[in-house]
Amino acid sequence: MNNQVYTFGIYLHRKFGAKVHKVGINISGFTCPNIDGTVAKGGCTFCENDSFSASTDRVQELKGFYLNLQSTTNPYLEKQLLQLEQQFSAISARQRREYGAQKFLVYFQSFTNTYAPFETLKALYDKALTFDDVVGLSIGTRSDCLEDKTLAYLAELSKTKEIWIEFGIQSIYDETLLKINRGHDSANVQEAIKKAKSYGLNVCGHLIFGLPDETQEMMLKTAQAAYDLGIDSVKYHPLYVVKKTALANEYLRGDFTPISEALYLDTLTKALLMKPENVSVQRVTAGINDASLLAPQWCSDKNRQIKNINSELKKHGLKY
């Protein structure tokens, strides 16, 4: 009998006694300081800045309009709130219909969802919490973009709602973060995680295996460091190459070799075996099944990836 990996779904079901789904939201007007030039231009080398796909109903009027932490006005707030409502309504209805979802976490997913004036963030977070059967929020952001005021507000919300912050940790090695043009170092992420935890917030850490020049030992050291920081949940991803990115150019020049599926499976299994029992798992792989994927091809078929992951885990008495 294989032991079930402790998934985020299990965590949520135990806590809320219902099937809770995350509803991924993509608000127009949001960007990232690693894209808009505040920290750097171009973003992380693997980031295709238009690839976020929570929804296709981007508000046309907002094309070319972007917020940042210095923005003093936001003439499009009403439109963003409407967009939030429409996306939630469409996606949650589908999740109820197709998967039997009963409750929801609104997941501000695309770009950096604390990178806007506080009033805008507050309005969006507050609105999301008014929707039917919403138990809380999950907010994807960068470690260099979280102001004390926002943290304090989220801590206040967390007294009655389920509040998560998701940070891209990616690697604890600064030389790797430089190679992927991350725009912050590892110390910055570590500080941000500790700070979010000190505010009583739940933290999910995102890890990438297969970053440029990283050995398996480095990947596992990153996983261990993330666990040691006290993350509550984790997402594991293989690094795959999407067309029209800086990483695609490196790959085409022969300067980057994607991780093999065998190495990914072995690293993932080891990372899961090292994981503290209380850390829930939100994702064990990633990929894309359209023509934008350049390499590796094993990242093109999610079902096959999960099947192969389960075959590997089975050898170690685990199942996902």
Ligand code: SF4
């Ligand atoms: S931090 Fe996220 S949104 Fe910003 S460039 Fe990197 S991957 Fe893209």
